[in-house]
Amino acid sequence: MTDRADRLRELATDLREHEAVADAWLAKSFTDRLLVLDLAEGTSVPDEIRALLNEHDCYGANEVYETGAADASFAGAVGDETRHQFVDVQTRGDHQSYVVE
Known part of the structure; x- marks a missing residue:
């Protein structure tokens, strides 16, 4: 594991x-590392959380991927x-996903 x-x-x-955060974890997309937050209903x-994430070079996926979504990070409702x-x-594009034929 890297630093x-x-x-x-x-x-x-x-x-x-944080009171607003129900859960937080790291995940991986095809080539990027994601920090995922589930927030209370x-x-x-x-x-302050968005600023802290930005200080750690973590930006909303919709913003980074230029999806045009109104919210920079919203990915959907889960329950x-x-x-x-x-x-x-910082590590965008450094990860590899493999396709098995």
Whole structure:
């Protein structure tokens, strides 16, 4: 595991302590590392959390991927929670996904 992954795992652990955050973890898309947040029902990403993520070079996936979505990080509803995804731009494109034929 890299130092970067360790730092982001620590950040996710810290974010779980925030009142608005139901869960936080690292995930991987095809080539990018994502920090995923599930927020309590009716909660949007607090400004202080978004600023903290930006300080760690994690930006809303919709913004990074230029999807045109109104919310920079919203990924959908999961039960009573809302999911938000943030791309680790420090390592963007460094990860590999494999296709098995």
